[in-house]
Amino acid sequence: MTRRGLILSLMLxxxxxxAAQDEVIDYVADDPRMNAAMAAxxxxxxxxxxLVVNEDGTPHPALNLKxxxxxxxxxxxxxxxxxETIGRDDATFIGxxxxxxxxxxxxxxxxxxxxxxxxxxxxxxxxxxxxxxHYTTRVMLDDLSDAEADGIRAILTPDPLxxxxx
Numbered sequence: 001m002t003r004r005g006l007i008l009s010l011m012l013x014x015x016x017x018x019a020a021q022d023e024v025i026d027y028v029a030d031d032p033r034m035n036a037a038m039a040a041x042x043x044x045x046x047x048x049x050x051l052v053v054n055e056d057g058t059p060h061p062a063l064n065l066k067x068x069x070x071x072x073x074x075x076x077x078x079x080x081x082x083x084e085t086i087g088r089d090d091a092t093f094i095g096x097x098x099x100x101x102x103x104x105x106x107x108x109x110x111x112x113x114x115x116x117x118x119x120x121x122x123x124x125x126x127x128x129x130x131x132x133x134h135y136t137t138r139v140m141l142d143d144l145s146d147a148e149a150d151g152i153r154a155i156l157t158p159d160p161l162x163x164x165x166x
Contacts (some may be wrong), residue, residue, distance in 0.1 A: 035137045041121040041135040059086040066121035071104045079103045
């Protein structure tokens, strides 16, 4: 794939039990499959956020978000990366990098601050170790070997939405 505009450097399932499988696959900004996946994830973002908010207003630790971090590196304008340990500070979200960034300085565990408009995907880890969401990961399965894709499918829920949101 050629690199231009917004490049999505997507880490597979990082910040999850499968983080050892952190393969990076780059997608161009106008990739129709990836854009459709992000649109589907965002369509359900508000109900998901409402579902996973604790009594004190903070998101539950089972929530991870995939966020566009602005960068300026040649034609690359954003890196899409998983964020974990999500919190809120008024209208701003805070969290920590769940992946090693490819296009900006930083490391797993570094704090980041972002706004809702930067969110591109979400994940909810269940008590059984399966994951809801991961719309972008589900698109990436077609670009992996059968063995890699089967391993990831085993920990994704069959439907990306929890029963209460379907």
